[in-house]
Amino acid sequence: xxxxxxxxxxxxxxxxxxxISTEFKKGKTNLIIGQSGSGKTVFLKCLLGLFKIDxxxxxxxxxxxxxxxxxxxxxxxxxxxxxxxGSALFDSMSVEENIMFPMQMFTKKIDSEIRDRANxxxxxxxxxxxxxxxxxxxxxxxxxxxxxxxAIVMNPKYLFCDExxxxxxxxxxxxxxxxxQEITDEYKITTVINxxxxxxxxxxxxxxxxxxxxxxxxxGSNEDIFQTDNEAVSDFVYxxxxxxxxxxxxxxx
Amino acid sequence: xxILTHIGNYxxxxxxxxxxxxxxxxxxxxxxxxxxxxIIGSLGIVSFISFFVGGVVAIQTALNLENPLLPKNLxxxxxxxxxxxxxxxxxxxxxxxxxxxxxxxxxxxxxxxxEQIDALEVMGINTHNYLIFPKIVSLxxxxxxxxxxxxxxxxxxxxxxxxxxxxxxxxxxEGIQMDFIPFHITYAFIKTSFFSFILATIPAYHGYxxxxxxxxxxxxxxxxxxxxxxxxxxxxxxxxxxLLT
Numbered sequence: 001x002x003x004x005x006x007x008x009x010x011x012x013x014x015x016x017x018x019x020i021s022t023e024f025k026k027g028k029t030n031l032i033i034g035q036s037g038s039g040k041t042v043f044l045k046c047l048l049g050l051f052k053i054d055x056x057x058x059x060x061x062x063x064x065x066x067x068x069x070x071x072x073x074x075x076x077x078x079x080x081x082x083x084x085x086g087s088a089l090f091d092s093m094s095v096e097e098n099i100m101f102p103m104q105m106f107t108k109k110i111d112s113e114i115r116d117r118a119n120x121x122x123x124x125x126x127x128x129x130x131x132x133x134x135x136x137x138x139x140x141x142x143x144x145x146x147x148x149x150x151a152i153v154m155n156p157k158y159l160f161c162d163e164x165x166x167x168x169x170x171x172x173x174x175x176x177x178x179x180x181q182e183i184t185d186e187y188k189i190t191t192v193i194n195x196x197x198x199x200x201x202x203x204x205x206x207x208x209x210x211x212x213x214x215x216x217x218x219x220g221s222n223e224d225i226f227q228t229d230n231e232a233v234s235d236f237v238y239x240x241x242x243x244x245x246x247x248x249x250x251x252x253x
Numbered sequence: 254x255x256i257l258t259h260i261g262n263y264x265x266x267x268x269x270x271x272x273x274x275x276x277x278x279x280x281x282x283x284x285x286x287x288x289x290x291x292i293i294g295s296l297g298i299v300s301f302i303s304f305f306v307g308g309v310v311a312i313q314t315a316l317n318l319e320n321p322l323l324p325k326n327l328x329x330x331x332x333x334x335x336x337x338x339x340x341x342x343x344x345x346x347x348x349x350x351x352x353x354x355x356x357x358x359x360x361x362x363x364x365x366x367x368e369q370i371d372a373l374e375v376m377g378i379n380t381h382n383y384l385i386f387p388k389i390v391s392l393x394x395x396x397x398x399x400x401x402x403x404x405x406x407x408x409x410x411x412x413x414x415x416x417x418x419x420x421x422x423x424x425x426x427e428g429i430q431m432d433f434i435p436f437h438i439t440y441a442f443i444k445t446s447f448f449s450f451i452l453a454t455i456p457a458y459h460g461y462x463x464x465x466x467x468x469x470x471x472x473x474x475x476x477x478x479x480x481x482x483x484x485x486x487x488x489x490x491x492x493x494x495x496l497l498t
Binding site: 045048050070073074075076077078080082084085086088089090091101102104105106160 | 273275367368372374375377378
């Protein structure tokens with residue numbers, strides 16, 4: 001479980017996160033939603049420890065992130081998997097090498113074992129005939145799958161995804177969402193996803209946090225989001241007529 | 254004030270580079286890859302430039318020796334001195350700041366822009382050590398490149414002087430052996446070693462700490478070339494003052 005306690009973060013004079021508190025439970029798909037510039041990415045990078053928070057606490061299984069020394073932080077990071085918005089695959093490595101990389105860095109397994117484990121992860125994300133290809137030779141959807149495979153190959157406790165289905169067609173986006181949820185259930189991972197994709201919200205949002213201007217404006221599940229009378233959430237989620245109609249149908253039921 | 258911040262950050266970067274080490278098995282591969290790209294990949298251009306500049310130095314010296322009382326072996330002597338003392342170590346380093354330096358800045362900068370450095374960081378890898386240390390190690394072979402440059406420069410001078418009819422072969426060879434001070438070679442390699450460290454670290458700094466997108470990668474490469482050249486020139490002056498005066 002990850003517990004966030006009243007965290008703030010500023011860049012120069014610009015306060016991006018203004019006292020956010022929440023918790024992300026194990027085996028759940030947690031979504032952070034909000035408009036562009038609401039602080040989602042900064043929040044996610046604070047959770048990852050890529051940005052140092054100004055005040056407040058982030059606790060991983062009760063341990064405070066800011067009190068961890070370099071060694072403890074390094075161990076924690078080996079328990080994290082991250083899927084970046086642009087996939088962040090290593091250009092100079094093939095698909096298989098990208099997935100093998102974390103194991104080569106942190107395990108003492110021999111190459112054949114590492115390759116076998118990588119191939120299990122490749123199979124898990126349904127990548128076919130891509131092992132020897134390089135990132136610039138595969139599609140956006142395949143890149144996301146490779147990024148997910150690389151993120152899960154070390155059996156992480158925590159999986160973070162920054163807009164995992166941005167730039168993908170609706171069908172592939174749903175496949176990626178479902179894949180993340182299946183993996184979360186299967187491996188009992190604490191998953192935190194940064195998104196502004198409403199399909200993701202409706203499909204896999206077991207817990208949703210809505211950020212507005214660096215503050216938590218609402219928190220609930222994908223069921224609650226239909227019934228909320230929070231104006232900021234309604235403005236954001238039901239900005240399109242389609243979702244307004246979906247909500248009407250849901251409420252009539 | 255901004256420059257002081259950069260200098261401070263540069264030294265922090267160096268400290269982190271020699272911090273937690275990457276697994277040797279991975280590091281070895283990175284070092285070999287960087288030797289191939291940075292050292293072997295530079296041999297062609299360094300050889301080409303050294304050979305022809307050596308030739309030009311010899312021709313220009315010959316054309317300036319109008320007085321018949323001046324011995325012809327001065328052509329070889331001048332070519333040797335200028336190539337060993339200045340041309341090979343310093344000017345080749347400036348050329349390398351353009352070639353190798355901009356490669357280092359743009360490759361690390363692209364990794365920053367595409368979040369590959371963040372991905373390494375999230376995995377718990379010391380990104381400074383992983384990205385910069387192999388470049389420092391591979392560029393420690395840079396004095397070998399300069400050695401080749403010295404040889405080809407003097408050889409280029411020989412070809413130009415002898416086959417251009419400016420000097421006899423015996424005069425040129427006598428010139429390159431005349432009043433030879435072995436310490437000049439030591440001096441050249443001492444400064445080359447410093448330059449190799451600068452060539453690896455300043456471009457890496459500009460790549461690692463860049464912000465923005467593709468356009469900024471280009472800008473960072475240019476800025477990195479300028480600063481690497483400036484530091485090489487200043488260091489050249491300082492080392493010369495310390496070792497030769």
